Amino acid sequence: NQTKMFDEKKLDINDEKYSSFGAVLTDDNNFYFTSARNTARKTYGANEQPYLDMYMATYNADGSFSEPTPISDINTKWHDGPAAVTADGNTMYFSGESFKESKQFERDKDNNLKLGQIYLFKATKTDGKWGNIQPLPLNDKTYSTGNPAISADGKTLYFVSNRPGGQGGNDIWKVEVKGNNTYGEPQNLGDKVNTPGNDNFPYLTTEGKLYFSSDGRKGFGALDIFVIDLAKGTEAKNVGLPVNSGQDDFAFSFNDSKEIGFFSSNRTGVDQLYSATPICGVEAIVMVRDANTGKPLASAKVAILDERNNVIETRTADTNGKVTYSVDCDRAYTIQASMSGYENNSFPIAKTHGGEVNVMADLRPIVEIVKEIEVVLNDIFFEFDKSNITKEAAFELDKLVEAMNNNPEMVIMVKAHTDNRGSAQYNMNLSNKRAKATVQYVISKGIA
Structure with missing residues (x-):
């Protein structure tokens, strides 16, 4: 089951009857979106809703919005929107219809129609206009x-x-912005993003994550929202429920500084705007490998422990030596990895506020701790005035068990000691108890 990434909430800024979609929040608290709510406009034949206009509202500190107002400087009698706005808030790229430009359409003579296209336009802001x-x-x-x-x-x-030159249907492309409304050569994002279906509504976060919608990937039905980390070259991931549904879910945007996202969905029958609040979680990706060769250790045992060293869960590595755990934000964990023929080991996971943590669990072959006259282990500690084997001691002693299983002729002498508190005789007795407890633990693991 996929870990839930976001909580969703329908926005109060919606018009229940008329379409609203394509929301983008800028760092200066301007909230841009596209809507068919202007009933003074003529209706569009495909869905009998008014032509689309772009709107702006102010995003307040409490998460509420001011009353949206149409962007009269941009809107025309044709469809306008959605838009993207640069980080400084002064340049807008937006969709519009080719009919705005002279003779930018083709004729369907058989049906006496003018066939237009969606075009891109650029606007700049000066003195607030x-x-x-x-x-x-x-x-x-x-x-x-x-x-x-x-x-x-x-x-x-x-x-x-x-x-x-695309993969089929609508594809997502990118192009270098050279300035003065000049651009480089468009590049298709390739099959890491695009499919033979329709891939649409891109949004790039400041951290380099591309959110987009697609009906050409496995999902919940119709358009689903996906995310891919372009900087890391990861695979596209479905953002899951409740953002995605069985209907069209699209136009996801995310403001990193305010840690809030927005998306659109027609799950209620008409396009509406929703917020997406991230659920803080960490994905710990453990790769178990041979420390000398880097070879993945399939079927290795990987346990994750909490801050008190209690084992939460143990899993088996896949054929690539990989195990993934979804853990809480801002909590430290420990990974314990073990594999037959290898020295087991522990690997810390520091407190992290979201994202991914990669743990390279490199294990040394067990032969490396077996020396000519000794087996080299880390120090084994006992609790004060006690001789029972702790969980930490057991994990270390398992290395000895593995070494003895690999060397049946091996004979081991165990010595133990205490600190200088207590009388000499008392400490001698305690040391003997600890040595015997160590031997008994090894025997309990099948060593005769």
Whole structure:
């Protein structure tokens, strides 16, 4: 079962009857989204809702929103939105219709129709007003180019297009932003992201995670939201319930500084806006390997212990020597790895506030601790004034058991000692008890 990544909540800013989607929150607390709520506009034949406009509201410190207002500097009589806004809040890339531009459509003579496309436009803000609206040179009247996202440094523009050279359907592309509305050569993001289906609504976080929607991957039905870490080259991951549902779930964005995300869904029958609050969790990825060769140790035993050294769970490594644990944020853990023929060992996991932790559990072959006249172990400690074997001592003594199983002719002499508290005779008796307890533990593991 996938660990729950987010809690979701439907926003009060929605209009229950009319579509709202494509929300983006900037660091200056401006909340941009696209909606069909302007009933003064003519309706669009496909769904009988008014044409789309872009809106802006203020995101308040308590998580509420001001009354949304249309962005009159941007909106036209055609569909407008959704948008992406640069980190400084002064440049907007947004989707619009090609009909805005002269003769940017094709004719369907048989049905007497003008066939337009989705185009990308750019606007800049001066003295609080949006202006200098320009179409991007990436547009072409034979295919769509829209649904933008911009990198944190403003140097890479992501967009969606069904242009030639893709994987099929709508694909996500990227292009270098060179300035003055000039751009490099568009690059398809490839099959790590795109599928033969439709891949859409990209959003890139400041940490380099790309959220996008796809109907070409295994999911809950229709469009699902996925995330991929472009910096690490990981595989795309379904963000799971409750963000995804059996309906269309799309247009996920995330503000890293405010630790809040937003997405859109038609699960209630019409596109609506939702918040996505991350659930703090850590994914501990353990790789068990031969310390000398780096070879994965399949079927190794991997236990995870809490801060009191209590074993929470033990799992078996897969064919790649991998075990994954989902653990709590801001808590320390210990990994204990063991494998027949190897010296078992412990590996700490420091307190971490979310994300992934990679633990390289490299185990030495057991022959390395067997010397000519001794078996080299770490110090084994007993509790004060006691001779019972602790969990930590047992883990260390298991190395000796493994060494003796590999060397049946081996004979071991065990010595124990105490500190200088207590009389000499008392300490001698305690030392003997500890030595005998050690021997009994080894015998209990099948060593005769």
